[in-house]
Amino acid sequence: MSSSSNQLDKKSQAWSALFSEPMSELVQRYTASVDFDRRLWKADIAGSLAHAEMLAAQGVIAAGDLADIRRGMAQITAEIEAGSFEWKLALEDVHLNIEARLTQLVGDAGKRLHTGRSRNDQVATDVRLWLRDEIDGLSTLLAELQRALVELADKNAEVILPGFTHLQVAQPVSFGHHLLAYVEMFARDAERLADVRRRTNHLPLGSAALAGTSYPLDRERVAKTLGMEGVCQNSLDAVSDRDFAIEFTAAASLCMIHVSRFSEELVLWMSQNFGFIDLADRFCTGSSIMPQKKNPDVPELARGKTGRVVGHLMGLLTLMKGQPLAYNKDNQEDKEPLFDTVDTLRDTLRIFAELVGGIVVKPEAMERAARRGYATATDLADYLVKKGLPFRDAHEAVAHAVKVAIQQGVDLAELPLATLQTFHPAIGADVAEVLTLRGSLDARKVLGGTAPQQVRAQVARHRARLA
Numbered sequence: 415m416s417s418s419s420n421q422l423d424k425k426s427q428a429w430s431a432l433f434s435e436p437m438s439e440l441v442q443r444y445t446a447s448v449d450f451d452r453r454l455w456k457a458d459i460a461g462s463l464a465h466a467e468m469l470a471a472q473g474v475i476a477a478g479d480l481a482d483i484r485r486g487m488a489q490i491t492a493e494i495e496a497g498s499f500e501w502k503l504a505l506e507d508v509h510l511n512i513e514a515r516l517t518q519l520v521g522d523a524g525k526r527l528h529t530g531r532s533r534n535d536q537v538a539t540d541v542r543l544w545l546r547d548e549i550d551g552l553s554t555l556l557a558e559l560q561r562a563l564v565e566l567a568d569k570n571a572e573v574i575l576p577g578f579t580h581l582q583v584a585q586p587v588s589f590g591h592h593l594l595a596y597v598e599m600f601a602r603d604a605e606r607l608a609d610v611r612r613r614t615n616h617l618p619l620g621s622a623a624l625a626g627t628s629y630p631l632d633r634e635r636v637a638k639t640l641g642m643e644g645v646c647q648n649s650l651d652a653v654s655d656r657d658f659a660i661e662f663t664a665a666a667s668l669c670m671i672h673v674s675r676f677s678e679e680l681v682l683w684m685s686q687n688f689g690f691i692d693l694a695d696r697f698c699t700g701s702s703i704m705p706q707k708k709n710p711d712v713p714e715l716a717r718g719k720t721g722r723v724v725g726h727l728m729g730l731l732t733l734m735k736g737q738p739l740a741y742n743k744d745n746q747e748d749k750e751p752l753f754d755t756v757d758t759l760r761d762t763l764r765i766f767a768e769l770v771g772g773i774v775v776k777p778e779a780m781e782r783a784a785r786r787g788y789a790t791a792t793d794l795a796d797y798l799v800k801k802g803l804p805f806r807d808a809h810e811a812v813a814h815a816v817k818v819a820i821q822q823g824v825d826l827a828e829l830p831l832a833t834l835q836t837f838h839p840a841i842g843a844d845v846a847e848v849l850t851l852r853g854s855l856d857a858r859k860v861l862g863g864t865a866p867q868q869v870r871a872q873v874a875r876h877r878a879r880l881a
C-alpha cells in the first residue's frame with residue numbers, strides 16, 4: 415500500500431490544489447447525494463470491477479493493480495453488507511465514498527481505478543445497471559399479479575355482473591371477463607417494461623466526462639462483462655440523457671394507473687351499495703369512531719400512490735427539459751424520484767398479487783344488480799334484427815318496451831309475452847331465453863367477447879403465456 419496522502423479524504427477541505435476554501439456545511443449537505451445514492455453501491459462496484467478488468471487486459475493498469483482492486487472491493491462489499499462501512503457526507507456520493515475507501519485499503523491501485531473514467535459515465539452506468547435489475551424484479555411481480563387475476567377469472571367465468579358504461583348499467587358481463595381486462599393491461603405494462611429494459615441496458619462507461627477518452631478502452635468487453643446489450647454510441651448523449659429513467663417512470667405510471675382503476679372498482683364493489691365483493695381483513699382497517707367500519711385502505715392507498723408516481727414522471731421530465739449538453743449536476747436529482755417509483759411500484763404489485771387471492775366474490779349480489787337496469791335491452795333489439803327488422807327500428811321498439819317496464823317497475827323478462835308483442839308483432843315465445851342474463855352472456859361468443867367459453871379460451875391463452 416502506498417503511503418501517499420489520500421486526496422479524496424481531504425475533500426472536505428478542498429477538491430484539489432485549485433480550491434482555496436472549503437465548502438460550508440450547508441453547501442456540503444446541499445450538494446451531497448450519498449444519503450440516497452448509496453443504494454447504487456452494488457452496481458457501482460460491479461461497474462468498477464468490469465472497468466478495472468478491462469484496464470488490466472488492455473495493459474493500462476498492471477495485473478497487480480487489478481488484484482489489489484479486487485481484494486479491496488471484496489472487503490468493501492463485506493463491510494457494506496455487514497453495515498460497518500462508514501459513509502461520509504464529506505465524500506459527497508456513493509462513487510467517491512467507495513473509491514476513497516478502496517484507496518485507503520489498497521493504496522495506489524485504488525487511485526488508478528479512475529483512469530479513463532469520470533463520475534459522469536460512472537453514475538450513468540450505475541443507474542442503468544441498477545434499474546435493469548429492478549425491472550427484472552418488477553417483471554416477475556407483474557407476472558405474479560397477472561397469474562392471480564387469471565386464476566380468479568377462471569373461477570368466475572360464469573359469474574354475471576352488470577357491465578357499465580358511464581357507470582350506468584349497460585350489458586351483463588362475466589366477472590372473469592372483467593378481471594381479464596386488467597390482465598390485458600398488465601400484460602402491456604410488462605411489454606413496456608421489457609422494452610425499456612432493452613434501451614436501459616446499454617453502457618455509458620468509456621464516455622468519460624463527456625468527450626470519450628484517449629486511453630485504449632475496450633468498451634464492448636466491459637458491456638459484455640456487465641451483461642449489457644450494447645454500448646452507448648455517443649459520449650455526450652451517454653453521460654447526459656436520462657430518457658431511460660423517464661420512460662421507465664412513464665411505464666411505471668401507466669402500470670400504477672391500471673392498478674388505480676382496479677382499486678377504484680374494488681372500493682366501489684366493496685361498498686354496501688354494491689356489495690359485490692369483500693376483501694380479506696388483512697388488507698383493510700377499521701375506524702376509530704365507527705365500530706361497524708371496514709375500510710378498503712390498500713386499494714385507496716394504491717390509488718393515492720399513483721398520483722405520487724405520476725408526479726415523479728413530471729419531475730423527471732421537467733428535470734431534463736432545460737439541460738444543455740452534456741452532464742449537469744441537475745441529473746443528481748434523478749435518483750430520488752426514480753428510486754421512489756421503483757419502491758412504490760414494487761410494493762404495490764407485491765401487495766396486489768396477494769390481495770387478489772383474498773377477494774371474496776358475491777355472485778348473488780352481482781346478478782341481482784345485473785337484473786336491475788335493463789341490461790338485456792340490447793339482446794331484445796338484436797333478437798328483432800334476427801327477425802328481419804333494421805337495427806334502428808328494433809332499437810326504437812325496445813326503447814318503448816323499457817319505458818313501459820320502468821313504469822311498471824319490472825324487468826323486461828317480467829313483461830308478459832302479450833305486452834312485449836305490442837311493441838312488435840315479430841316477438842315470439844322464444845324471446846324468453848334472449849332476455850335472461852345467461853342467454854345474453856352466452857350470445858357474445860365473438861373473439862374477445864364475454865361468453866364464458868371465450869373467457870375460458872382467454873384463461874388458457876394467458877396461462878400458457880405466463881407459464
Ligand code: ARG
Pocket residue numbers: 447451507533534537741743745746747
Ligand atoms: N453524484 C453525481 C450524480 O448523481 C455523480 C456525478 C457527478 N459528476 C460531476 N461532474 N460532479 O450525478
